[in-house]
Amino acid sequence: MNRLWVWISIVILGVVLIITLFPFVLRNPTFHTILPSPKPVERIPFEEQNPEFRDRIEKRIWSDLSRNLAVGAVVGLIAGVLLTRWLVAPLQQLEKGARAVAKRQLYYRVPVRGSKEMRSVASSFNQMATELEHQEILRRNMLADVTHELRHPTHILQGSLQAILDSVYPLSMQEIDRMLTQTQSLTALLNDLYELALAEAHELPLYKQETDLVALVANFVETIHPLATQMAITLKTEFPSMAINNNVDAPRIRQVLQNLLSNALRYTTEAGEINIVLTRTDISDLISVRDTGTGIAPENLSRVFDRFYREDSSRDRNLPGTGLGLAIAQAIVQAHGGWIEVESAGVNQGSTFTVKLPIQG
DSSP states (O other): OOOHHHHHHHHHHHHHHHHHHHHHHHHSHHHHHTSOOOOOOSSOOHHHHOHHHHHHHHHHHHHHHHHHHHHHHHHHHHHHHHHHHHHHHHHHHHHHHHHHHHTTOTTOOOOOOSSHHHHHHHHHHHHHHHHHHHHHHHHHHHHHHHHHHHHHHHHHHHHHHHHHHTTSSOOOHHHHHHHHHHHHHHHHHHHHHHHHHHHHTTOOOOOOEEEEHHHHHHHHHHHHHHHHHHTTOEEEEEOOSSOOEEEEOHHHHHHHHHHHHHHHHHHOOTTOEEEEEEEEOSSEEEEEEEEOSSOOOGGGGGGTTSTTOOSSHHHHTTSSSOSOHHHHHHHHHHHTTOEEEEEOSSTTSOEEEEEEEEOOO
8 A cells, every 4th residue: 555656646536536526515505605695786687587497507517517527537537547657667667676686686677768757767777786787797706816816826835835744845945935935926915905905995095295296207217127128128208397296195106107017018028118108287197108018909998907807817817916906006096086097909009008196286
């Protein structure tokens, strides 16, 4: 009984009954007693001269009026019930959708129909369900990837320790160094996961101060230049002649540069080129890292910042890094109120990552 369409139907029925009964109330003699009597008119109406004609006309009028009101009431009631059911149907679909999402059936979508407002609500619901489904897929993939990344070094450590205990390997400094490398990989992965969790929870601590971005980027490029030279990769820079000051957390921005340039070096082949460009617009500072590397397929551009994502998992599984660098870089930039974008013309066409930091005093 406590349904919206039932209540609306009851209201419509009440309105129809009032409209239907109101003329009969007016015809009731007792009703006229509470109304002021009209002033007498000094003439004899035609109806009083012809009482039979008056009664016949009055009966005919009330008969037609009663019949029309009854038909109108039935038609209005039926139309009202059908109309309310039509109006409430999208809400019932939304109710089913909400129950499905509550049961983790994130694939459920409601039909987009009804009035403009109902269509808007249905579209928003479907968009929410799509995002929840996407996040659930990311969560499952992350769980699988974390398990994979943790399993590899722990298996190596366990195997090495078991071999030492079984006297298969001697307890040498070389073996200890190899196990230390694996523990360092585990530590790096756990630290990256911790930072990413803080960033996504909007709890990443930032210690902002006025920083010259030109000096910051130039100094970092100098530190990574020997590695690029060793890999036969050319580093080029384009900086303005004047200082560009912005209120940022310098170590965090340096970490973003580290992740972006490490990614560029990882996917740029020998004799390739990486350009680092720093510019200022009216509202933001732009740091671009453009490489001539393997590029990114158009269908994969939206997944670049996903955790543990690699363009070709079978090919890149043995490359250094935890697979969280770009996700952490994005989280740090967003914590500064900015955003990061990626562009690529396709496979083997290189890629460009652009960091946009809003100008803050």
